[in-house]
Amino acid sequence: GEDVEQSLFLSVREGDSSVINCTYTDSSSTYLYWYKQEPGAGLQLLTYIFSNMDMKQDQRLTVLLNKKDKHLSLRIADTQTGDSAIYFCAENESGGGADGLTFGKGTHLIIQP
């Protein structure tokens, strides 16, 4: 079955870069997503990458996809206190599906002053 794995915690210093990693098992995944959840809130889509891309950059965010190793990463440059949140990696299969996305367990990003 589908499986998405993430580390549960990541601690970085303010101003450093954060790299959150994710591995997935479904080779038919078409789109891969990064969602951010702040305390007490719903999930907010940060960015997504199509499976035929290797990299996508959007301001401070860089997504890298290694399709061969089924590895996805999210790099946040110049990490700020407002980046403190839970980050979820998610995938969906080619053609979508009514059962939606498969999520990882989420990585808690902790910012040290």
Next chain:
Amino acid sequence: EADIYQTPRYLVIGTGKKITLECSQTMGHDKMYWYQQDPGMELHLIHYSYGVNSTEKGDLSSESTVSRIRTEHFPLTLESARPSHTSQYLCASSQDRENTEAFFGQGTRLTVV
């Protein structure tokens, strides 16, 4: 910003009560989902819908039920709430196309005492 709303945001209710969690979206999305988010923050899909009059069970078994009489609404009902139902419930919707980016509501935090 996503146009998907959940009410109430917080609910504390006694055991045995019947409750309905509301979810509405104004984006005309056919697909809608309910996720349960446990204290460890992992997301579990409990219900989804392809469209009006369509409801399906998700990956995680739930005693709740859902209905989809109108495209915009996807309410979730617990006939008799129990402490084990205490959790965060997140509603989401997406378009019926290949890039099934899901938009999330703010969530309902339910506490059953």
